[in-house]
Amino acid sequence: MPDQAFIYGAVIGVVVSHLVILRVPKYRAFLLRLPILKSSRK
Amino acid sequence: MGKLSGRFASGAGKEIVRWLLGLILLGAAGVFIADRLFSTTNEEMEALRVRADSAIQASEAKDTVVARLREQRNVLRDSAAVDSTRLVALRVQRDRLGNTARTLRLDLSKAKTKIDTIRLYVKTIQIQDSVIEVCGLEVETCMERGAKLDSIVRLQDTAISVLTVDRDSLRTIVADFLSITHSCKNGQADLLLFKFCKPDPVVTFLAGAVVGGSLACWATHCLSDDQPVVYYPPEEY
Numbered sequence A: 001m002p003d004q005a006f007i008y009g010a011v012i013g014v015v016v017s018h019l020v021i022l023r024v025p026k027y028r029a030f031l032l033r034l035p036i037l038k039s040s041r042k
Numbered sequence B: 001m002g003k004l005s006g007r008f009a010s011g012a013g014k015e016i017v018r019w020l021l022g023l024i025l026l027g028a029a030g031v032f033i034a035d036r037l038f039s040t041t042n043e044e045m046e047a048l049r050v051r052a053d054s055a056i057q058a059s060e061a062k063d064t065v066v067a068r069l070r071e072q073r074n075v076l077r078d079s080a081a082v083d084s085t086r087l088v089a090l091r092v093q094r095d096r097l098g099n100t101a102r103t104l105r106l107d108l109s110k111a112k113t114k115i116d117t118i119r120l121y122v123k124t125i126q127i128q129d130s131v132i133e134v135c136g137l138e139v140e141t142c143m144e145r146g147a148k149l150d151s152i153v154r155l156q157d158t159a160i161s162v163l164t165v166d167r168d169s170l171r172t173i174v175a176d177f178l179s180i181t182h183s184c185k186n187g188q189a190d191l192l193l194f195k196f197c198k199p200d201p202v203v204t205f206l207a208g209a210v211v212g213g214s215l216a217c218w219a220t221h222c223l224s225d226d227q228p229v230v231y232y233p234p235e236e237y
Helices: A004-021 A025-032 A035-041 B002-009 B011-038 B043-058 B062-082 B170-182 B201-223
Strands: B088-091 B117-128 B131-142 B188-197
Touching: A004 A025, A004 B201, A025 B201, B011 B201
Parallel strands: none
Antiparallel strands: B088 B188, B117 B131, B117 B188
Protein backbone atom coordinates (compact mmCIF):
# COMPACT_ATOMS: atom_id res chain seq x y z
CA MET A 1 0.00 0.00 0.00
CA PRO A 2 1.56 3.30 -1.03
CA ASP A 3 2.14 5.99 1.49
CA GLN A 4 -0.67 8.47 2.13
CA ALA A 5 1.46 11.39 1.00
CA PHE A 6 2.18 9.51 -2.22
CA ILE A 7 -1.55 9.13 -2.93
CA TYR A 8 -2.21 12.79 -2.19
CA GLY A 9 0.64 13.75 -4.47
CA ALA A 10 -0.68 11.52 -7.23
CA VAL A 11 -4.14 13.11 -7.02
CA ILE A 12 -2.70 16.62 -7.07
CA GLY A 13 -0.42 15.64 -9.93
CA VAL A 14 -3.33 14.37 -12.00
CA VAL A 15 -5.36 17.52 -11.41
CA VAL A 16 -2.49 19.90 -12.12
CA SER A 17 -1.38 18.00 -15.20
CA HIS A 18 -4.89 18.12 -16.58
CA LEU A 19 -5.02 21.86 -15.99
CA VAL A 20 -1.77 22.15 -17.94
CA ILE A 21 -2.99 19.84 -20.68
CA LEU A 22 -6.05 22.01 -21.14
CA ARG A 23 -3.79 24.75 -22.48
CA VAL A 24 -2.72 22.60 -25.42
CA PRO A 25 -5.32 22.91 -28.18
CA LYS A 26 -5.30 19.30 -29.30
CA TYR A 27 -5.65 17.83 -25.84
CA ARG A 28 -8.02 20.56 -24.76
CA ALA A 29 -10.36 19.58 -27.54
CA PHE A 30 -10.22 16.00 -26.40
CA LEU A 31 -10.70 16.81 -22.73
CA LEU A 32 -13.61 19.13 -23.42
CA ARG A 33 -15.33 16.30 -25.26
CA LEU A 34 -15.30 14.18 -22.10
CA PRO A 35 -18.82 13.89 -20.66
CA ILE A 36 -17.98 15.26 -17.25
CA LEU A 37 -16.28 18.35 -18.62
CA LYS A 38 -18.86 18.77 -21.37
CA SER A 39 -21.67 18.88 -18.83
CA SER A 40 -19.83 21.39 -16.67
CA ARG A 41 -19.11 23.56 -19.69
CA LYS A 42 -22.79 24.09 -20.42
CA MET B 1 6.35 8.00 -44.82
CA GLY B 2 5.80 11.23 -46.58
CA LYS B 3 2.58 11.63 -44.68
CA LEU B 4 4.36 10.97 -41.41
CA SER B 5 7.17 13.41 -42.07
CA GLY B 6 4.65 15.96 -43.19
CA ARG B 7 2.71 15.46 -40.01
CA PHE B 8 5.75 15.92 -37.80
CA ALA B 9 6.78 18.96 -39.75
CA SER B 10 3.54 20.62 -38.79
CA GLY B 11 2.96 22.48 -35.56
CA ALA B 12 0.80 19.72 -34.10
CA GLY B 13 3.51 17.15 -34.81
CA LYS B 14 6.12 19.20 -33.02
CA GLU B 15 3.75 19.53 -30.13
CA ILE B 16 3.30 15.77 -29.97
CA VAL B 17 7.04 15.14 -30.06
CA ARG B 18 7.52 17.73 -27.35
CA TRP B 19 4.88 16.07 -25.18
CA LEU B 20 6.35 12.64 -25.75
CA LEU B 21 9.79 13.79 -24.70
CA GLY B 22 8.31 15.43 -21.63
CA LEU B 23 6.39 12.28 -20.77
CA ILE B 24 9.48 10.15 -21.08
CA LEU B 25 11.45 12.48 -18.85
CA LEU B 26 8.67 12.71 -16.28
CA GLY B 27 8.11 8.97 -16.27
CA ALA B 28 11.80 8.28 -15.84
CA ALA B 29 11.97 10.76 -12.98
CA GLY B 30 8.91 9.21 -11.32
CA VAL B 31 10.23 5.68 -11.62
CA PHE B 32 13.59 6.78 -10.25
CA ILE B 33 12.08 8.56 -7.25
CA ALA B 34 9.62 5.75 -6.54
CA ASP B 35 12.41 3.22 -6.72
CA ARG B 36 14.46 5.23 -4.27
CA LEU B 37 11.50 5.60 -1.94
CA PHE B 38 10.08 2.12 -1.90
CA SER B 39 13.12 -0.02 -2.34
CA THR B 40 13.00 -2.71 0.32
CA THR B 41 16.70 -2.87 0.99
CA ASN B 42 19.47 -0.41 0.61
CA GLU B 43 22.78 -1.30 -0.87
CA GLU B 44 24.57 -1.56 2.43
CA MET B 45 22.00 -3.90 3.90
CA GLU B 46 22.00 -6.05 0.81
CA ALA B 47 25.78 -6.20 0.78
CA LEU B 48 25.75 -7.11 4.43
CA ARG B 49 23.29 -9.93 3.92
CA VAL B 50 25.22 -11.29 1.00
CA ARG B 51 28.39 -11.06 3.01
CA ALA B 52 26.78 -12.91 5.92
CA ASP B 53 25.55 -15.66 3.64
CA SER B 54 28.91 -16.06 2.01
CA ALA B 55 30.62 -16.08 5.39
CA ILE B 56 28.34 -18.80 6.67
CA GLN B 57 28.70 -20.88 3.58
CA ALA B 58 32.44 -20.55 3.44
CA SER B 59 33.10 -21.21 7.10
CA GLU B 60 33.48 -24.67 8.56
CA ALA B 61 33.82 -23.73 12.20
CA LYS B 62 32.04 -21.44 14.60
CA ASP B 63 35.13 -19.35 15.16
CA THR B 64 35.21 -18.49 11.51
CA VAL B 65 31.61 -17.33 11.65
CA VAL B 66 32.35 -15.20 14.67
CA ALA B 67 35.35 -13.70 12.95
CA ARG B 68 33.27 -12.83 9.93
CA LEU B 69 30.56 -11.34 12.12
CA ARG B 70 33.18 -9.23 13.80
CA GLU B 71 34.01 -7.73 10.45
CA GLN B 72 30.33 -7.04 9.86
CA ARG B 73 30.13 -5.12 13.09
CA ASN B 74 32.55 -2.59 11.70
CA VAL B 75 30.55 -2.41 8.51
CA LEU B 76 27.40 -1.77 10.49
CA ARG B 77 29.07 0.91 12.54
CA ASP B 78 30.27 2.67 9.43
CA SER B 79 26.94 2.40 7.66
CA ALA B 80 25.07 3.74 10.69
CA ALA B 81 27.36 6.73 10.81
CA VAL B 82 26.97 7.43 7.13
CA ASP B 83 23.22 7.09 6.74
CA SER B 84 21.35 8.72 9.60
CA THR B 85 17.87 8.15 8.22
CA ARG B 86 18.32 4.48 7.64
CA LEU B 87 19.69 3.19 10.86
CA VAL B 88 20.90 -0.32 11.15
CA ALA B 89 21.25 -2.09 14.44
CA LEU B 90 22.51 -5.57 15.00
CA ARG B 91 22.19 -7.62 18.09
CA VAL B 92 22.64 -11.23 18.93
CA GLN B 93 21.48 -12.47 22.26
CA ARG B 94 20.59 -15.63 24.03
CA ASP B 95 19.67 -16.27 27.61
CA ARG B 96 21.87 -18.19 29.99
CA LEU B 97 20.21 -21.51 29.36
CA GLY B 98 20.55 -21.21 25.65
CA ASN B 99 16.81 -20.89 25.16
CA THR B 100 15.49 -18.24 22.91
CA ALA B 101 13.27 -15.44 24.08
CA ARG B 102 9.70 -15.47 22.91
CA THR B 103 8.93 -11.81 22.75
CA LEU B 104 10.40 -8.91 20.93
CA ARG B 105 10.22 -5.48 22.49
CA LEU B 106 11.53 -2.45 20.76
CA ASP B 107 11.13 0.77 22.69
CA LEU B 108 11.33 3.82 20.49
CA SER B 109 10.23 6.32 23.11
CA LYS B 110 13.63 7.93 22.99
CA ALA B 111 13.69 8.17 19.24
CA LYS B 112 14.14 11.72 18.09
CA THR B 113 12.10 11.38 14.95
CA LYS B 114 9.12 9.36 13.92
CA ILE B 115 10.10 6.06 12.41
CA ASP B 116 7.63 4.99 9.78
CA THR B 117 8.73 1.57 8.76
CA ILE B 118 10.74 -1.09 10.41
CA ARG B 119 12.01 -3.99 8.45
CA LEU B 120 13.30 -6.78 10.59
CA TYR B 121 15.49 -9.48 9.20
CA VAL B 122 16.20 -12.52 11.31
CA LYS B 123 18.65 -15.16 10.39
CA THR B 124 19.14 -18.14 12.62
CA ILE B 125 22.49 -19.79 12.24
CA GLN B 126 22.64 -23.39 13.33
CA ILE B 127 26.04 -24.98 13.55
CA GLN B 128 26.05 -28.70 14.22
CA ASP B 129 29.35 -30.44 13.61
CA SER B 130 30.23 -29.52 10.09
CA VAL B 131 26.70 -28.77 9.00
CA ILE B 132 25.64 -25.12 8.98
CA GLU B 133 22.01 -24.24 8.49
CA VAL B 134 20.67 -20.79 7.88
CA CYS B 135 17.02 -19.97 8.39
CA GLY B 136 15.60 -16.62 7.44
CA LEU B 137 12.60 -14.67 8.56
CA GLU B 138 11.55 -11.30 7.32
CA VAL B 139 9.03 -9.09 9.04
CA GLU B 140 7.86 -5.68 7.99
CA THR B 141 5.70 -3.48 10.14
CA CYS B 142 4.87 0.12 10.76
CA MET B 143 4.84 1.82 14.10
CA GLU B 144 4.54 5.22 15.64
CA ARG B 145 6.98 6.93 17.91
CA GLY B 146 7.00 5.41 21.36
CA ALA B 147 5.17 2.25 20.37
CA LYS B 148 6.26 -1.11 21.61
CA LEU B 149 6.93 -3.61 18.93
CA ASP B 150 5.99 -6.57 21.09
CA SER B 151 2.39 -5.44 20.89
CA ILE B 152 2.54 -5.62 17.13
CA VAL B 153 4.81 -8.45 16.26
CA ARG B 154 5.58 -11.60 18.15
CA LEU B 155 8.33 -13.76 16.87
CA GLN B 156 8.89 -17.29 17.92
CA ASP B 157 12.29 -18.81 18.40
CA THR B 158 14.12 -15.57 18.09
CA ALA B 159 16.61 -14.49 20.65
CA ILE B 160 15.65 -10.97 21.53
CA SER B 161 15.30 -9.19 24.81
CA VAL B 162 14.43 -5.61 25.65
CA LEU B 163 16.16 -3.43 23.16
CA THR B 164 16.13 0.33 23.27
CA VAL B 165 17.10 1.96 20.05
CA ASP B 166 17.69 5.54 19.22
CA ARG B 167 20.36 7.20 17.22
CA ASP B 168 22.58 7.86 20.19
CA SER B 169 22.44 4.35 21.58
CA LEU B 170 22.81 2.72 18.22
CA ARG B 171 26.56 2.54 18.39
CA THR B 172 26.38 1.00 21.86
CA ILE B 173 24.09 -1.70 20.59
CA VAL B 174 26.38 -2.43 17.72
CA ALA B 175 29.32 -2.51 20.09
CA ASP B 176 27.57 -5.15 22.21
CA PHE B 177 27.26 -7.39 19.27
CA LEU B 178 30.60 -9.07 19.45
CA SER B 179 30.54 -9.99 23.15
CA ILE B 180 27.06 -11.44 22.83
CA THR B 181 28.13 -13.43 19.84
CA HIS B 182 30.85 -15.02 21.93
CA SER B 183 28.24 -16.17 24.46
CA CYS B 184 26.67 -18.52 21.95
CA LYS B 185 28.21 -21.58 23.49
CA ASN B 186 26.12 -24.27 21.93
CA GLY B 187 26.81 -23.22 18.43
CA GLN B 188 23.66 -21.30 17.70
CA ALA B 189 23.39 -17.63 17.05
CA ASP B 190 20.49 -15.49 16.11
CA LEU B 191 21.38 -12.68 13.83
CA LEU B 192 19.03 -9.75 13.83
CA LEU B 193 19.17 -6.92 11.41
CA PHE B 194 17.00 -3.90 12.04
CA LYS B 195 16.50 -1.44 9.31
CA PHE B 196 14.73 1.82 9.95
CA CYS B 197 13.33 3.72 7.04
CA LYS B 198 11.91 7.18 7.34
CA PRO B 199 10.74 8.40 3.96
CA ASP B 200 10.48 12.13 3.70
CA PRO B 201 6.78 13.07 3.27
CA VAL B 202 7.63 15.97 0.99
CA VAL B 203 9.66 13.74 -1.30
CA THR B 204 6.92 11.14 -1.17
CA PHE B 205 4.34 13.75 -2.12
CA LEU B 206 6.47 15.00 -5.00
CA ALA B 207 7.06 11.47 -6.20
CA GLY B 208 3.32 10.86 -6.20
CA ALA B 209 2.73 14.08 -8.09
CA VAL B 210 5.30 13.15 -10.71
CA VAL B 211 3.92 9.65 -11.12
CA GLY B 212 0.29 10.78 -11.17
CA GLY B 213 0.99 13.64 -13.56
CA SER B 214 2.94 11.40 -15.88
CA LEU B 215 0.16 8.83 -15.94
CA ALA B 216 -2.43 11.52 -16.63
CA CYS B 217 -0.39 12.96 -19.48
CA TRP B 218 0.27 9.56 -20.93
CA ALA B 219 -3.38 8.53 -20.71
CA THR B 220 -4.54 11.78 -22.26
CA HIS B 221 -2.08 11.49 -25.08
CA CYS B 222 -3.02 7.87 -25.81
CA LEU B 223 -6.78 8.42 -25.62
CA SER B 224 -6.70 11.53 -27.74
CA ASP B 225 -4.53 9.99 -30.43
CA ASP B 226 -5.76 10.30 -34.02
CA GLN B 227 -8.65 12.49 -33.03
CA PRO B 228 -9.34 15.59 -35.03
CA VAL B 229 -8.28 18.88 -33.54
CA VAL B 230 -11.31 20.96 -32.73
CA TYR B 231 -10.85 24.57 -31.82
CA TYR B 232 -13.67 25.93 -29.79
CA PRO B 233 -14.47 29.55 -30.37
CA PRO B 234 -14.30 31.69 -27.26
CA GLU B 235 -18.05 32.22 -27.11
CA GLU B 236 -18.58 28.50 -26.37
CA TYR B 237 -16.76 28.68 -23.03
